[in-house]
Amino acid sequence: MPFSQPAVIRSRRAVLPTGERPADVLIRDGRIEQVAAHGSLVVGDGELVDLGDTALLPGLVDTHVHVNEPGRTEWEGFATATRAAAAGGVTTIIDMPLNSIPPTTTVDGLAVKRKTAEGQAWVDLGFWGGAVPGNVADLEPLHRAGVFGFKSxxxxxxxxxxxxxxxxxxxxxxxxxxxxxxxxxxxxxxxAVLAAAPQQPGVHYRDFLASRPPGAETAAVAHLLRTARRTGARVHILHVSSAAVLPLLRRAREEGVRVTAETCPHYLTLAAEQVPDGDTAFKCCPPIRDEANRDALWEALADGEFIAVVSDHSPSTPDLKLLPEYGGSGDFAAAWGGIASLQLGLPAVWTEARRRGHTLADVVRWMSTGPAELVGLTGTKGAIAPGCDADLVAFDPDGEFSVHAGELHHRNPVTPYAGRTLTGAVRTTWLRGRAVDTGAEPFGRQLTRPADSRPEKAS
Known part of the structure; x- marks a missing residue:
């Protein structure tokens, strides 16, 4: 049920655009009306939720989610993906244009996606379009229809x-x-770099890692940046796994190329040295690299070189992962590449961030404010500030839990985090001032790209 209006959520650890401090947050008609000193607001006939020392965060914005529906709903779906998102403190997702059938490469494909999602979403969602060979004429109609950009x-x-x-x-x-x-x-x-790399099938992760070398990323990013310079396009590099691309991005920004980049929780929290042979739950492309590379990604994140940390949630059925516990071969070369982690991104990142001396305000900047900026939703999503949607998360930064894949909300019980103990527990997720109750009816809305969302910022 929505709060009686108005309502106040009170926390001694509210993470605001100015940093973490005690605060009262006044909600009216699904939006944040006021942020005031802790204990200062009186709600009268409204509702007061006092979180005590439980932190209050803005809802996370995950701009990299493969929902896969329609067409491959057995891999994932809008109901299961958005339920997992809400359980993980994510209140907005942007769905990738592929792995569904049809893909979102035409206006008709977008219409099918939107119709399929109706009435299924526990959080707000928008859609990316796709740029593929032969569909240049489809890009402007898709843009006018409200996709947030185009993936290639x-x-x-x-x-x-x-x-x-x-x-x-x-x-x-x-x-x-x-x-x-x-x-x-x-x-x-x-x-070309991938084709020249050694291709050795089997259960050894080191062989798979050798088949996707860092040079494949650096060569591709260099080519992309040259093309962006010529065309003047604004470009965003998805799921950076290799720190070797970072000098290219720095140089391009200095030269005026409008380029941003993201990385993902699995690149920040997992390492090649930890991957057991045959455990293809860890397979993704580009791959999880070694500990030294992980440290370099954290340094870049701390320096502001990534605009976002997003899940790249890309699940499949267990048989496609070829997991030995489901009778599969554990062959990394043949298994589907994708990490299932939508529900776990916040605690996974917080577990490692806290160990490295980062704050909740840092995590909010990486996983909420930055992604909202990337897709032009600043002012409505990604911050606890007047005028924003009351998308909020009660987060216990000291709560610990063990990950059991079968208890997660996404469709298939596969994740590389299975068996790990993570720190940081989502207690409640509010979407536009209403607590998400997955036993009730979903009330997420479909979003379109704001008409004026053309940020000129290059980093």
Whole structure:
């Protein structure tokens, strides 16, 4: 049920745009009306929720989620993905254009996606479009229809209905996106480098890691940045796993290229040295790299080089992961590549961030404020501030729990975090001032790109 109006949520640890401090947050009609000193607001006939020392965070914004529905609903779906999001403190997701059938590469495909999602979403959601060979004419209509930007792969995507772009395709797509003011989001691995890498099937993670070398990312990012310079497009590098790309991004920004980048919880919290042979729950592309690389990603994150930390939640059925416990071979080369982690991103990142001396305000900047800025939702999402949607999370930063894959809300019981103890527990998630109760009816809304969301910021 929604709060009686108005309502106040009180916390001694409210994470605000100015930092963490005690505060009262006044909610009216689903929005934050006022942020005031702790204990100062009187609600009369309204409701008061006093969280005590439990932290109050803005709802997370996850701009990299593969929902896969329709077409591959057995992999995931809107109901299960958004239920997992809410349980993990995520109040807004942006759905990727592939792994569903049809993909979101035409207005008709977008319409199918939107219709399928109706009445199923426990959180707010928007949609990315796709830029693939031959659909340049579809980009402007999709942009007008409200997609948040366009995803392209520079290497094969893994599904036939979403082919990767060659150099000429990329040039044409970025030129068109520059013309219409759209954001290009790119899976950056170079197919020639991948083809030249050793391809050794089997259960040893080290062999899979050798098949996706850091050079595949650096070559692809270098090519993308050259094309962005020529076309003037605004580009965003998805799921950076290799710290070797960071100098390229710094140089490009200095030269005026409008480029941002993200990384993911699994690159920040897991390491190649920890991956057991045959445990293909850890497989993703680009791959989880070694501990030294992980440390370098954390340094870059602390220095503000990533605009966002987002899940890249890309689950599949256990049989496609070839997991030995489900009778599979454990062959990393043949298994589906994708990490299932939508519900666990916040505690996973907080567990490691706290160990490294970071604060909840840092985590909010990486996982809420930054992603909202990326997709033009600043002012409505990503902050506890007047005028924003009352998307809020009661988060116990000291709560510990063990991860049991079968107890998570996403559709299939597979995650590389299984068996781990994480610190930080989501106690309640509010969407526009209403506590999300997955035993009731879902009330998430479908979002479209704000008409004026064309940030000029390059980092």
């Amino acid at each position: 792969f520079l290497a094969p995507s893994g599904v036939d209905e979403f082919p990767h772009v060659e150099a000429a395709d990329l040039e044409a797509a970025l030129a068109e996106q520059a013309r219409i003011g759209a954001l290009a989001i790119i899976h950056a691995e170079d197919p």
